[in-house]
Amino acid sequence: MMWRGHWVPVVDTHADSMLDVVYGRRHLGERSDSGQLDIPRALEGGLTIQCFSCWIEPEYKPERALSRQLQFFDRFWQEANANTETLAVITDGPSLEAALASNRLGAIISVEGAEALGTDPGLVRIFHRLGVRLMSLTWNERNALADGAGEDPGGGGVSKNGRQIIGEMERVGIILDVSHLSEASFWDVMEIRSRPVIASHSNCRELALHPRNLSDAQMRALAGQGGVQGITFVRDFLGRNQDLDRVVDHMLYAMDIVGDSLHLGLGSDFDGVENPVPGLEDVTHLPQLADHMSDRGISDPDVENILGGNYVRFLRSYWAAEQSRG
Numbered sequence: 001m002m003w004r005g006h007w008v009p010v011v012d013t014h015a016d017s018m019l020d021v022v023y024g025r026r027h028l029g030e031r032s033d034s035g036q037l038d039i040p041r042a043l044e045g046g047l048t049i050q051c052f053s054c055w056i057e058p059e060y061k062p063e064r065a066l067s068r069q070l071q072f073f074d075r076f077w078q079e080a081n082a083n084t085e086t087l088a089v090i091t092d093g094p095s096l097e098a099a100l101a102s103n104r105l106g107a108i109i110s111v112e113g114a115e116a117l118g119t120d121p122g123l124v125r126i127f128h129r130l131g132v133r134l135m136s137l138t139w140n141e142r143n144a145l146a147d148g149a150g151e152d153p154g155g156g157g158v159s160k161n162g163r164q165i166i167g168e169m170e171r172v173g174i175i176l177d178v179s180h181l182s183e184a185s186f187w188d189v190m191e192i193r194s195r196p197v198i199a200s201h202s203n204c205r206e207l208a209l210h211p212r213n214l215s216d217a218q219m220r221a222l223a224g225q226g227g228v229q230g231i232t233f234v235r236d237f238l239g240r241n242q243d244l245d246r247v248v249d250h251m252l253y254a255m256d257i258v259g260d261s262l263h264l265g266l267g268s269d270f271d272g273v274e275n276p277v278p279g280l281e282d283v284t285h286l287p288q289l290a291d292h293m294s295d296r297g298i299s300d301p302d303v304e305n306i307l308g309g310n311y312v313r314f315l316r317s318y319w320a321a322e323q324s325r326g
Helices: 017-022 039-044 065-082 093-100 120-128 160-173 182-194 217-222 244-258 283-294 299-324
Strands: 011-015 050-057 087-089 105-112 131-137 176-179 227-229 262-265
Touching: 011 105, 011 227, 011 262, 011 299, 039 105, 039 283, 050 065, 050 299, 065 087, 065 105, 065 227, 065 244, 087 176, 087 283, 093 105, 093 283, 120 131, 131 182, 160 176, 160 182, 160 262, 182 217, 217 227, 217 244, 227 244, 262 299, 283 299
Parallel strands: 011 050, 050 105, 087 105, 105 131, 131 176, 227 262
Antiparallel strands: none
């Protein structure tokens, strides 16, 4: 994004646009009047990197979860191959730098809820080979790996099988996403993990009492191990006014709790909501978000950190460590 006279990377760690693609409603490479994100609009809005979530609908779980997940991967790669001039798939450090140096939208495959794995670590390796680089153990419900946020209050933690899956994710280099975990599962992850994790799309529980949001203690723990929290635009997770101003409220609150801007990013949930926040109707409105952050007193360096600088540094560090591990 060109902002304040210079280029600023913008990274969004969660959008559900692939669901429309899988249903055949539209293509990523074509500008659409429906939905909130496609490649032309993303480039217009200054977006640099998008994590494209592959979320399996509940009716496919658990028996048909794997076949449905593979359909998402297949359609993603069809879209990527059809749009090589405007989309750059990111899987490692060199492809990250190539995407940043180009005028294309960088794309990362993410998985929201790992039901398709069952309990098989071998499928983690296969998912990695198919391009997956970000994955959460659960959506909202309980599965064989962990309890999701929908089980709170009182949800349990990560299972023995979940611990094995986390270990294999860390070994092959799939980033663990703690959004959608129950609180007990979150704290288990903090104890289990040996590599940094992120919360791709979660807000602040003190501002909106919702099980999908993070407590102050969780935000501090996430930041303390080098993670990033993606502030999301979902109305239910914003509380109160549910507007552009409220999005910035969550940013300011998280900065105050953590002590700096170095562990915040964007996790829009574009195409995952039917009623978008006014002022953030689609991805083309991201420059207005940057301006509003500045108007609310967030310094230019902090705005740039939150828009994408923090996630770019996170990915560079994660994949540099990957390369050093051989």
